[in-house]
Amino acid sequence: MIRQGQMQVVKQKQIATNIFELTLIGQHVLDMNEPGQFVHLRVSDQFDPLLRRPISISSIDKDTLQFTMIYRAEGRGTTLLSEKKQGDQVDVLGPLGNGFPIDKVQAGQKALLVGGGIGVPPLYELSKRLVEKGVQPIHVLGFQSKDVVFYEKHFQELGETHIVTVDGSHGHKGFVTNVLETLEEDFAVYYSCGPTPMLSALEKMYPHKEGYLSFEQRMGCGIGACFACVCETTEKTEADYVKVCSDGPVFQSGVVRV
């Protein structure tokens, strides 16, 4: 069920340059079932900024009714969000969208998780779920530079983790694809979230593997009504188009024309 209403800030912490980790508490968490879903947040009760901000869910704790998001404060909306303090209220609509399917891989098998920048967060909940299931995750996480790397230890605790930075200031130098070329292709399925060129590169690298990709697109309503976030499709689906917010954000590889 999609809920709308206030949630309370449990904690907010800057974890890298302009990267914030925000934990909220409230009933919405009861409906957060799939890794890879997102919430649509109002950062102010004023008319400016007007629209909600879609932010992906990075971890869910149903026992405490808390969930966590990791986001980059770059525009006015996310900067306002980063100023929220413990005890403040945030208007949350969600959970929204369709997440990563974890039934595509079995215990004992390997799954490849590839994240780029602010696309890394939803892979954390995904990886936790896979590990719980007995799947062995391999993480390849790309960032611009050392100062924006986050959750390296969190991912290491879950499994094999390769960090890549464009400028080489931390981990491997280059793009995630440079590391992927050196890895064995013994995984059953791959999952990815990050910039579209990265998703496109993965589709080309693994044409015969089952893959699930999380896309980003400028959104309006977040529930499928406004047609702002449509993407062109390929022959792989009968649909003329898909909406990232309500048909996605996660799609099987090859469905969205990249």
Next chain:
Amino acid sequence: MNRLAVVLPGLSLKNPIMPASGCFGFGKEYAKLYDLSKLGAIMIKATTLETRLGNPTPRVAETPAGMLNAIGLQNPGLTKVMENELPWLAQYDVPIIANVAGTLTEDYVAVAEAISKASNVHALELNISCPNVKQGGITFGTDPRVAEELTRAVKEVSSVPVYVKLSPNVTNVGEIAKAVEAGGADGITMINTLLGIRLDTKTGKPVIANVTGGLSGPAIKPVALRMVYEVAKQVSIPIIGMGGISTIDDVIDFLSAGASAVAVGTANFVDPFVCPNLIEQLPEKLDELGFETVSELVGRSHRL
């Protein structure tokens, strides 16, 4: 007696609040959130003769207290709307106002004739004001003679009353309003969006792929209210007012300026429950202002 009820050509509304076309799809998304039968009516997404895939993305950009959009009339086309969307909506006790769009007069006529026969379509909203398509749309809405002729052509074939949706992107909106009234329009809906551009300040590039988009949201309310106020003085057919409505005070203002009912657009994207919330707040607001019914409030600014 239902104090919120409003009777308009073709429409017996249980309350004067409805979602605006293009901001509510064909209702499916919002039906997951609340019972659509609560609404006064639903203005469904513009329907064209053929399937339209709309404009390239980005299609929306936020602006101060508003947003620009250039969706480009994306819709499944007349046949699919008749076969899938309207029958699905028929499960709800709510009149549908079908927004009709096209490139040529013949397109409007063909869509209007067919869609006006659907049992739950109680009125048409002739879209002569979409700013985001290269042909049709706004080109019909900026010349009074063209607007009048199109209205007349559609009136001839429509089985239900015809409302014409006016563009604010004109010098004299009253002139267009009078023209469509002369063409036989049963009512007016106004306003559509205001043409705008947002630039990426770093690069100077337009943010929206279509370059221009239609401005909506609270930012346009004063313009919309002024236009409703002006048109209400010049025509005798009813007006459904819209443009930046998001609070109960906005609803009151549009009714006062001369709208008989109102539509809520962009606010649905900010708060998907805005329409039922406004409907719930309306009786209390009437009490506060000392009015028994919605109808008493309509046009009161002109009687002061």
